[in-house]
Amino acid sequence: MSYVDEVIELVVKKNPAEPEFHQAVKEVLESLRVVVEANEERYRKDALLERLVEPERQLKFRVPWVDDNGQVQVNTGYRVQFNSAIGPYKGGLRLHPSVNLGIIKFLGFEQIFKNSLTGLPIGGGKGGSDFDPKGKSDREVMAFCQSFMTELCKYIGADTDVPAGDIGTGAREIGYMYGQYKRIRGLFEGVLTGKGLTYGGSLARTEATGYGLLYLTAEMMKINGIEIAGKTIAVSGSGNVAIYAIEKAHEMGAKCVTASDSTGWIYDSEGIDVAALKEIKEVRRARLTEYQSYRPNSEYHEGRGVWSVKVDVALPCATQNELHLEDAKTLTANGCVAVAEGANMPTTLEATEYLQSNGVLFAPGKAANAGGVATSALEMSQNSERLSWTFEEVDARLQRIMVNICHDMADSAERYGCKGNYVIGANIAGFEKVVAAMEAQGIV
Numbered sequence: 500m501s502y503v504d505e506v507i508e509l510v511v512k513k514n515p516a517e518p519e520f521h522q523a524v525k526e527v528l529e530s531l532r533v534v535v536e537a538n539e540e541r542y543r544k545d546a547l548l549e550r551l552v553e554p555e556r557q558l559k560f561r562v563p564w565v566d567d568n569g570q571v572q573v574n575t576g577y578r579v580q581f582n583s584a585i586g587p588y589k590g591g592l593r594l595h596p597s598v599n600l601g602i603i604k605f606l607g608f609e610q611i612f613k614n615s616l617t618g619l620p621i622g623g624g625k626g627g628s629d630f631d632p633k634g635k636s637d638r639e640v641m642a643f644c645q646s647f648m649t650e651l652c653k654y655i656g657a658d659t660d661v662p663a664g665d666i667g668t669g670a671r672e673i674g675y676m677y678g679q680y681k682r683i684r685g686l687f688e689g690v691l692t693g694k695g696l697t698y699g700g701s702l703a704r705t706e707a708t709g710y711g712l713l714y715l716t717a718e719m720m721k722i723n724g725i726e727i728a729g730k731t732i733a734v735s736g737s738g739n740v741a742i743y744a745i746e747k748a749h750e751m752g753a754k755c756v757t758a759s760d761s762t763g764w765i766y767d768s769e770g771i772d773v774a775a776l777k778e779i780k781e782v783r784r785a786r787l788t789e790y791q792s793y794r795p796n797s798e799y800h801e802g803r804g805v806w807s808v809k810v811d812v813a814l815p816c817a818t819q820n821e822l823h824l825e826d827a828k829t830l831t832a833n834g835c836v837a838v839a840e841g842a843n844m845p846t847t848l849e850a851t852e853y854l855q856s857n858g859v860l861f862a863p864g865k866a867a868n869a870g871g872v873a874t875s876a877l878e879m880s881q882n883s884e885r886l887s888w889t890f891e892e893v894d895a896r897l898q899r900i901m902v903n904i905c906h907d908m909a910d911s912a913e914r915y916g917c918k919g920n921y922v923i924g925a926n927i928a929g930f931e932k933v934v935a936a937m938e939a940q941g942i943v
């Protein structure tokens with residue numbers, strides 16, 4: 500059996516009931532096959548892949564808090580410190596009822612390669628909790644965040660592990676967590692990113708993942724001779740990534756016609772009204788059913804369905820495994836030319852293979868959504884030098900980083916004889932730096 504197959508089998512055996520983690524490991528290791536085969540003897544002897552798939556540390560803890568009725572609630576908190584070969588652990592905190600160890604491990608594993616691709620010195624980590632912020636009062640959210648940070652603060656720090664936002668963790672949650680960290684540890688330091696602008700946040704971090712997604716998508720299309728201006732786009736999700744993806748797409752002259760949340764989706768043939776979306780989601784924390792009161796000509800549908808719309812480009816920006824094989828077939832039949840992942844692992848393995856083998860350009864999340872964490876790293880730099888850069892400066896750096904990632908993934912794919920396969924290209928480019936750093940640091 501090949502070394503790659505052996506390690507995939509080992510991961511499944513050692514981590515039962517973690518299908519998302521298995522999926523992420525399979526995707527990465529399958530595409531590293533060429534590199535691994537070229538160095539098989541050395542990697543095997545050093546157990547390099549076994550070390551890569553085993554987190555350096557996994558924290559799991561109780562998070563008790565009191566709800567508005569005086570009832571004590573108990574959630575589970577997680578932080579997986581996956582790999583620190585190239586820098587302090589870095590990655591978001593997901594607050595969603597579906598969170599479990601396997602989800603956090605898949606996200607932490609992806610984060611290793613994503614962070615490496617940014618070219619910045621950040622290792623891979625991820626955390627979160629099965630707490631659901633939806634429908635909770637501000638006081639309840641604060642009580643949860645304070646309890647969560649009371650435990651987490653023992654294990655993180657500006658030079659060791661720097662969490663940030665993800666699904667369910669936005670500016671409000673980061674603020675409450677930061678306040679509690681500072682209170683307990685007595686340190687005003689860059690221990691979290693995505694902070695508010697009044698206490699150490701970076702301009703353009705809010706916009707970064709969505710904007711970065713568009714910078715990379717436009718570049719990928721450009722190197723394949725296609726202009727993004729004038730294209731029609733389907734976006735899923737209506738959170739942080741989706742909103743700023745739509746905003747930047749419109750600035751680039753494209754038109755996004757869909758958005759979704761976990762209960763339904765909207766179709767607006769004239770292009771999604773970003774100001775309305777921001778008000779509904781960022782200010783009122785309401786559902787997408789409200790959109791029609793802003794745009795009477797739009798349609799609201801229950802359930803899933805954004806990929807059934809005829810578009811040129813698809814940008815999944817909600818959650819994992821939200822674009823299935825059937826969706827890939829529909830998109831392809833409708834003439835879609837490019838899919839770029841704003842979310843982490845939104846496309847199933849079968850759907851990815853279908854799109855790639857039918858000539859659809861496909862940018863994997865670890866490249867396409869790396870703008871968020873890259874700008875988090877820029878926030879860390881600004882915190883370290885105790886200065887704040889202008890929006891234009893951060894945005895210009897973000898653009899350069901995304902264009903570089905695009906060329907890195909394209910060049911790496913070509914170098915290994917897989918021109919145009921950006922999954923292979925991104926995985927190899929991310930892996931090479933991490934492995935070089937791991938080998939240089941010995942058996943740790």
Ligand code: NDP
Binds near residue numbers: 841
């Ligand atoms: P938000 O919480 O701001 O928004 C999430 C959106 O996705 C909401 O519209 C939500 O709908 C929808 N959604 C979440 N879970 C599900 C589900 N199980 N089924 C259907 N819809 C769902 O999160 P973000 O925009 O920050 O994150 C979106 C994706 O992007 C995630 O995969 C995240 O890991 C990834 N990402 C985020 C980055 C960031 O900087 N924020 C950086 C890189 C990647 P509802 O409100 O109904 O739950």
Ligand code: 2IT
Binds near residue numbers: 589590592665873875
């Ligand atoms: O998936 C991701 O890259 C994020 N949620 C952002 C992580 C970060 O540290 O900014």
